Amino acid sequence: MDRGSERDTPPGRDTGSTAAGRIPLAVVVVDRDGLVSHWSSGARRLFGASREDAVGRAAADLLPVSGALPEDPHGGPMPDACAQYDGPGPDLEASLGGHTAYATAGRARLVPHGRAQGGDRLDVLWWAYPLVGPGSSRLLVLAADATRLRDERGYDDETAERISPGFARHTELPAPDDLERRLPEILPNMGPGLSGRIVSQVLELGYPVLEFSQFDRVPVTPYWGVPRRPGRPRHQAVVPRPRPVAAVIPEGAEQDLEYAAVRERLEFLNEVSSGIGSSLDLGETIREVTSAAVPRFADFAGTHLRAAVLAGEGFPDGPPDASTVMFRVWVEHNDEPGRWDDTVPVGEAFAFPEHTPFYKCMSTGEPVLVPRVTEELSERISGEFEKRDLRPLIGGRSLLIVPLKARNVVLGFMVLMRRPDRPAFDDMDRTTGAELAARAGLVLDNARMYTYQENVADTLQDSMLPQVSPRMAGCDIATRYLPGTRLGRIGGDWFDTIKLPGSRTALVVGDVMGHGLNSAAMMGQLRTAVQTMATMETPPAQLLRNLDDLARRLGDNYLATCLYAVYDPIRGDLHLANAGHIPPVLVRAEDGSSELLELPTGAPVGVGGVPFEATRVEVAPGDRLVLCTDGLVEVRGSDIGEGLAALCESAAHPAASMDDACDTIIRALNTRGGRKDDVALLMARLNGIPDDHVAEWRLDADPREVARARRLVRERLLSWALPQAVETAELLVSEVVTNAVRYAVSDPVGLRVVRTDALLFEVTDDEPGLPAMLSAGPGDESGRGLSVVSRLAREWGASASGHRKTVWFEQAIVGRG
Known part of the structure; x- marks a missing residue:
C-alpha cells in the first residue's frame, strides 16, 4: 500500500514495487513446551478459536506451521496438518532442539477450529520466528488469510496462486518501523521487555513479505480495518477486479473492546512519555513521574526511591532487601486535600518487611497486583506503620505496585491505587503500569545521573576554588561565587589571591569557556599554573604568555579569559595584564567615583600568537578594585555595555563593609532576567601600608x-x-x-x-x-x-x-x- 494514498495497489501490477501491503494478521506466541502463550484477536478471527480456548493449548492443534513447531510428543502426525505447502522449502529449516534455527515461512490449507473436516479449508500464509533470550517464549507466528487477500483485493486466480510468504532484510524495504510500531499494539497482556525483544529479532531475521516472483516483494504490515483514532474516516479500498468492492472490515473489529483498550493504554503511555523528563532536575522529574498516573490511570500514586538515588550518588549496588531504606519522595492523589498528608507524609524513610507486597515488588523487580485490598491485608500493611491507621485509606481499593528500574537495577517503586468505585486493576493494567514504570525509571535514572554528575562537578569546583583570607598585607578581600542556572551549569569561573614577596598580593579572576566537568578540570589546571608562576614573581604579561602556551599544549579546545593584577601596598600601584577578560572597576576613595580601567585587552589564553601587555595604575589607600566574570554583566539579548555600566554604578555605592559591598553588586546585577552563566566576584580594598x-x-x-x-x-x-x-x-x-x-x-x-x-x-x-x-x-x-x-x-x-x-x-x- 502506498503511504501517500488510501487505496491498496495490487502487488502484481508494479513489478519490483516495494510499497507496503496492509493485510489482517494473526499473531501467536508459542512457549518452549509448544503451548500457546499469547493469542491475538486476529488469530481468533482467522483460526476460529477464542483466546480462552487457545492459550495453554498445544500450538500444533491450531497452527499449520509444522516445520517450525516442536515435535509432537507422541510422534504421530500433527492434527490439522498442512494439506498443501508452498514456501521457501526445507532448505530454510534446520532443527535445533525441536525448534528451527532460522525464520521460516509457508502456505497451507487447513480446516478452521470448530468446523467439520469436510468443510471449506483456509488458505493460510504464515511466517514463524524462533525467539531466543530469557523467558519461556520460543516462537512467534504471523499468519494471514490468502483467500481474503484474493477476494478483498481483487487478485485473479493466476496472481493469487503466485503469492507466497517470504522474508527480506529490513534495510531493503521502506519504513521497517511500521512492524515495530504495530506489533506491540496487537499483543495484549504482553510486557514491554518481551515485545521489544520480539521486534528486534523480527527485524534481525527478516521482514515478512509477500513474494509474487523472484523480483517482486511487498512488505507486510498489520491492517485492522479500523481507524487509528476515533473520528478519523475509515479507509476505503478500491478493488480493480473483477468488480469494485468496498473494503471489508474484519468481523467484530468495531466492537473489539480489547483492541480499543490497548489503543487507549498506548495513547496514555505516549502522553505520559511526552510529559515526563522535561527537566533533568531530580525533584522536578519525581513530581512529573508521580503526577502522570493521576487521575487517568489511578487515584493515588506514591513514589519511593532508594537513598542513593535520591542523594544523586552513584548507581545503587545490587538488589534491595529488607534492610534497604526507601524514601517516600512524592505523593499525588485526587481525594480531598490533606487526606493522605499525615498518614503517608512525603520525606518519610521506611524499610519494608519481607511479608509485604512492597518488598516483593522491589526484591523481584516485577509488578505486584492486588485486585482488591482485603481487610486482612489492609490490617497487615497498616500494622507496619506505628500510630497510624491506613485501613480507611487502602481498604477495598485496587493496588498495583510497579518497580522503577534502570539497567535491571531497582531504583525504587511506585504505589498505584484505585478507589473501590473504579474498575480494579487487571492484567492489562499490570502491563500498562509496568511500561509506565519502565519509562519513568529511565527518566529518573537520567535525572539521577545528571544530579550525580552535577554533584561531582560541584565537589570538584568547590575543591578548586580557594579559601581566600579576608586580610592580606595592605588590603582586605571579599569574594562571591554563584553557580549558573542552566543545565550543565558547573563551569570554569575562578578567582584567587596569592601572597607574594614584598607584602604584595596577586589578584586573579578567570573564566574557562564552556561548562561541565571538563571546564572545571581545566580551571583547576590553569589556577595551579597561575599560582606557581605568581610565587616565582613572573611579571603579569609574561605570566599570561606562559599560560597561553600551557593552554595550547593541553588541547585545541582549551580557551579561557584571565585578568591578573599585582598590588604593591608600599609603592601604592597595581600592575595589571588582561587576556580577553572584561576590565576591572576601580572605585576611588577620594570622591567615591568609579571607572572601568582601560587595559590592553589581549586575546583569551589558548588562542596563541597574541602579545600581552601590562599596565601600571596608581592607587590611593581606601580605593577598591572590583574584578568579576562576564556572567555577572552579560545577559542574553542585552548589550554588555549596560551590564558594565550597572557594575560601575553598584560598585560605587557606599557600604558598611566589604561583604555588604559585594552583596550590593550581586543584588543590583543578579536580579536582571536572563542570567544563566556562573559568576565569580572578587573585591579588594587597597589600604596600602603607611610609610x-x-x-x-x-x-x-x-x-x-x-x-x-x-x-x-x-x-x-x-x-x-x-x-x-x-x-x-x-x-x-x-x-x-x-x-x-x-x-x-x-x-x-x-x-x-x-x-x-x-x-x-x-x-x-x-x-x-x-x-x-x-x-x-x-x-x-x-x-x-x-x-x-x-x-x-x-x-x-x-x-x-x-x-x-x-x-x-x-x-x-x-x-x-
Whole structure:
C-alpha cells in the first residue's frame, strides 16, 4: 500500500514495487513446551478459536506451521496438518532442539477450529520466528488469510496462486518501523521487555513479505480495518477486479473492546512519555513521574526511591532487601486535600518487611497486583506503620505496585491505587503500569545521573576554588561565587589571591569557556599554573604568555579569559595584564567615583600568537578594585555595555563593609532576567601600608654588618613598641644577613622590615642562586641557619628576580599593644 494514498495497489501490477501491503494478521506466541502463550484477536478471527480456548493449548492443534513447531510428543502426525505447502522449502529449516534455527515461512490449507473436516479449508500464509533470550517464549507466528487477500483485493486466480510468504532484510524495504510500531499494539497482556525483544529479532531475521516472483516483494504490515483514532474516516479500498468492492472490515473489529483498550493504554503511555523528563532536575522529574498516573490511570500514586538515588550518588549496588531504606519522595492523589498528608507524609524513610507486597515488588523487580485490598491485608500493611491507621485509606481499593528500574537495577517503586468505585486493576493494567514504570525509571535514572554528575562537578569546583583570607598585607578581600542556572551549569569561573614577596598580593579572576566537568578540570589546571608562576614573581604579561602556551599544549579546545593584577601596598600601584577578560572597576576613595580601567585587552589564553601587555595604575589607600566574570554583566539579548555600566554604578555605592559591598553588586546585577552563566566576584580594598610602618637599610657585603643589622632591627621594633619580638627577630636577621654578606658579589645587601598584621623581613643580595636548607651533622660548623629560620619563623621563602634574590620570613606579633 502506498503511504501517500488510501487505496491498496495490487502487488502484481508494479513489478519490483516495494510499497507496503496492509493485510489482517494473526499473531501467536508459542512457549518452549509448544503451548500457546499469547493469542491475538486476529488469530481468533482467522483460526476460529477464542483466546480462552487457545492459550495453554498445544500450538500444533491450531497452527499449520509444522516445520517450525516442536515435535509432537507422541510422534504421530500433527492434527490439522498442512494439506498443501508452498514456501521457501526445507532448505530454510534446520532443527535445533525441536525448534528451527532460522525464520521460516509457508502456505497451507487447513480446516478452521470448530468446523467439520469436510468443510471449506483456509488458505493460510504464515511466517514463524524462533525467539531466543530469557523467558519461556520460543516462537512467534504471523499468519494471514490468502483467500481474503484474493477476494478483498481483487487478485485473479493466476496472481493469487503466485503469492507466497517470504522474508527480506529490513534495510531493503521502506519504513521497517511500521512492524515495530504495530506489533506491540496487537499483543495484549504482553510486557514491554518481551515485545521489544520480539521486534528486534523480527527485524534481525527478516521482514515478512509477500513474494509474487523472484523480483517482486511487498512488505507486510498489520491492517485492522479500523481507524487509528476515533473520528478519523475509515479507509476505503478500491478493488480493480473483477468488480469494485468496498473494503471489508474484519468481523467484530468495531466492537473489539480489547483492541480499543490497548489503543487507549498506548495513547496514555505516549502522553505520559511526552510529559515526563522535561527537566533533568531530580525533584522536578519525581513530581512529573508521580503526577502522570493521576487521575487517568489511578487515584493515588506514591513514589519511593532508594537513598542513593535520591542523594544523586552513584548507581545503587545490587538488589534491595529488607534492610534497604526507601524514601517516600512524592505523593499525588485526587481525594480531598490533606487526606493522605499525615498518614503517608512525603520525606518519610521506611524499610519494608519481607511479608509485604512492597518488598516483593522491589526484591523481584516485577509488578505486584492486588485486585482488591482485603481487610486482612489492609490490617497487615497498616500494622507496619506505628500510630497510624491506613485501613480507611487502602481498604477495598485496587493496588498495583510497579518497580522503577534502570539497567535491571531497582531504583525504587511506585504505589498505584484505585478507589473501590473504579474498575480494579487487571492484567492489562499490570502491563500498562509496568511500561509506565519502565519509562519513568529511565527518566529518573537520567535525572539521577545528571544530579550525580552535577554533584561531582560541584565537589570538584568547590575543591578548586580557594579559601581566600579576608586580610592580606595592605588590603582586605571579599569574594562571591554563584553557580549558573542552566543545565550543565558547573563551569570554569575562578578567582584567587596569592601572597607574594614584598607584602604584595596577586589578584586573579578567570573564566574557562564552556561548562561541565571538563571546564572545571581545566580551571583547576590553569589556577595551579597561575599560582606557581605568581610565587616565582613572573611579571603579569609574561605570566599570561606562559599560560597561553600551557593552554595550547593541553588541547585545541582549551580557551579561557584571565585578568591578573599585582598590588604593591608600599609603592601604592597595581600592575595589571588582561587576556580577553572584561576590565576591572576601580572605585576611588577620594570622591567615591568609579571607572572601568582601560587595559590592553589581549586575546583569551589558548588562542596563541597574541602579545600581552601590562599596565601600571596608581592607587590611593581606601580605593577598591572590583574584578568579576562576564556572567555577572552579560545577559542574553542585552548589550554588555549596560551590564558594565550597572557594575560601575553598584560598585560605587557606599557600604558598611566589604561583604555588604559585594552583596550590593550581586543584588543590583543578579536580579536582571536572563542570567544563566556562573559568576565569580572578587573585591579588594587597597589600604596600602603607611610609610612609618616600613624601614629599609643598605648593608655592605662585610661580616661586620651583621651586628649593625641586629642593632637596626632592635631599635626599629622598640620604636614600634614591640619589645617581645626583638630577641627572635635579632636571631633570624643575623642568620639571613650572614648568608647574604657571605655570598654577595659586589652590590650592597638590602634589609627591609614591614609591619602589617605580622612582621615581614626581607634580605636582598646580588647572588641569584636560591638558598637550600641543608641537613647539618653534629660536627658541622655551618648549614643550620635556614633550619633555625624554618623553625622560628611563621613563614619563609626565597625568590629571584633578574640577577638578585630575596630571602624573606614572617614573624608573628605576639601580645602587640
